[in-house]
Amino acid sequence: MTSFTDLGLIEPLLRAVASEGYETPTPIQVGAIPPLAEGRDLLGIAQTGTGKTAAFILPILQRLAAGNVRPKSRTIRALVLTPTRELAVQIADSARSYGRNLKLTRATIFGGVGQNPQTQALARGVDLVVATPGRLLDLMEQGHLRLDAVEHFVLDEADRMLDMGFLPAVRRIVAALPTDRQTALFSATMPTEIEKLAAGLLRDPARVAVTPVSSTVDRIDQRVLFVEKTNKRALLSDLLRNRGIARALVFTRTKHGANKVAEQLAKTGVRADAIHGNKSQNARQRALDGFRSGDLRVLVATDIAARGIDVDGVTHVINFDLPNEPESYVHRIGRTARAGADGAAISFCDSEEAPWLRDIEKVIGKQVPVDAGHAWHDEAAAAAVSSRRKPAGRPGQAPGGASRGRRSGGSGNGGGFNGGGRRRAA
Numbered sequence: 001m002t003s004f005t006d007l008g009l010i011e012p013l014l015r016a017v018a019s020e021g022y023e024t025p026t027p028i029q030v031g032a033i034p035p036l037a038e039g040r041d042l043l044g045i046a047q048t049g050t051g052k053t054a055a056f057i058l059p060i061l062q063r064l065a066a067g068n069v070r071p072k073s074r075t076i077r078a079l080v081l082t083p084t085r086e087l088a089v090q091i092a093d094s095a096r097s098y099g100r101n102l103k104l105t106r107a108t109i110f111g112g113v114g115q116n117p118q119t120q121a122l123a124r125g126v127d128l129v130v131a132t133p134g135r136l137l138d139l140m141e142q143g144h145l146r147l148d149a150v151e152h153f154v155l156d157e158a159d160r161m162l163d164m165g166f167l168p169a170v171r172r173i174v175a176a177l178p179t180d181r182q183t184a185l186f187s188a189t190m191p192t193e194i195e196k197l198a199a200g201l202l203r204d205p206a207r208v209a210v211t212p213v214s215s216t217v218d219r220i221d222q223r224v225l226f227v228e229k230t231n232k233r234a235l236l237s238d239l240l241r242n243r244g245i246a247r248a249l250v251f252t253r254t255k256h257g258a259n260k261v262a263e264q265l266a267k268t269g270v271r272a273d274a275i276h277g278n279k280s281q282n283a284r285q286r287a288l289d290g291f292r293s294g295d296l297r298v299l300v301a302t303d304i305a306a307r308g309i310d311v312d313g314v315t316h317v318i319n320f321d322l323p324n325e326p327e328s329y330v331h332r333i334g335r336t337a338r339a340g341a342d343g344a345a346i347s348f349c350d351s352e353e354a355p356w357l358r359d360i361e362k363v364i365g366k367q368v369p370v371d372a373g374h375a376w377h378d379e380a381a382a383a384a385v386s387s388r389r390k391p392a393g394r395p396g397q398a399p400g401g402a403s404r405g406r407r408s409g410g411s412g413n414g415g416g417f418n419g420g421g422r423r424r425a426a
Contacts, residue, residue, distance in 0.1 A: 064151075
């Protein structure tokens with residue numbers, strides 16, 4: 001079995017990894033760390049939750065430490081570009097943990113907060129910057145940083161950049177980078193636009209694909225519940241009576257919908273909050289911190305959070321609204337079954353969403369099992385998907401045998417996924 005020592009990491013990084021409790025590298029780490037440590041460009045295709053962050057941060061930290069160069073004012077040596085503030089914070093936290101034994105400087109740049117601390121850090125020069133495109137461009141245009149000294153560039157969640165309309169900004173940022181640099185591009189899916197972007201960015205890259213594009217994690221127990229749109233809130237409240245749903249991430253299609261669902265849950269005594277793009281960064285961080293600490297049992301989110309939330313112990317992902325882009329389904333449910341744990345994904349589907357469920361099933365390559373054993377089952381929505389679909393399990397039994405016949409949302413082990421065993425790097 002491969003260890004982190006086998007990947008050629010230096011001793012300070014091995015100590016940091018051991019301090020985090022990581023013993024066995026994930027497949028993306030085994031495939032990506034050696035070529036990146038050698039200075040090669042890399043194209044990484046991996047779904048969320050597979051350990052991509054450590055796969056690129058560890059070798060970048062190693063090369064920065066070996067370079068022994070002090071960055072000049074308003075310059076940076078390594079840039080990680082990511083689509084959301086939450087993901088930027090997550091990557092920066094990982095960089096801080098893994099680089100604790102190295103004398104390297106770091107900064108995180110994103111919008112929604114005051115820029116003074118960011119510009120002050122840049123004025124001194126920074127070894128590693130993790131940034132979102134909008135704020136980075138703003139600071140570049142204001143003259144607070146230059147990119148002509150970047151040695152290592154990582155474009156993370158490239159397909160999400162495409163979804164969020166960031167590609168024009170990404171191209172402007174890439175144009176300001178030196179041509180003599182190391183570049184890594186990571187994406188869970190590879191639509192044509194991303195293939196073209198990769199071809200223009202990478203030079204003779206190593207290619208690492210650890211899972212089929214858009215596949216879902218095998219450990220996730222997936223179920224679909226057909227329900228009329230007007231009954232979704234009642235169904236959600238009933239599901240959450242099952243205490244096996246210990247920490248749930250609920251996805252809605254709209255920001256307004258996220259607020260309404262969170263408010264309704266709070267009225268029924270469920271500790272819940274919403275996170276979406278209309279909330280301030282401080283409010284978003286408070287909600288995320290409460291969810292991570294366990295003060296909140298439920299976090300209701302729009303797709304802006306689908307790739308930016310890395311919280312251990314998310315037992316369930318509940319798609320209150322199905323996404324109209326099938327790849328988003330993969331990213332949403334990837335918030336559970338992380339770091340070696342199991343997890344469950346429960347999706348509500350009304351008649352209008354039936355075409356989206358069919359699209360999702362085409363992308364993931366299998367049918368999502370149906371749970372018809374709940375009080376709000378809608379046969380019309382089920383028929384809209386396929387008249388030949390069969391409920392999973394015995395009639396009236398919830399996934400995993402929940403305690404009440406007409407309630408669902410449990411799992412084979414009661415929904416309490418503790419993720420025992422060895423931890424894997426984020």
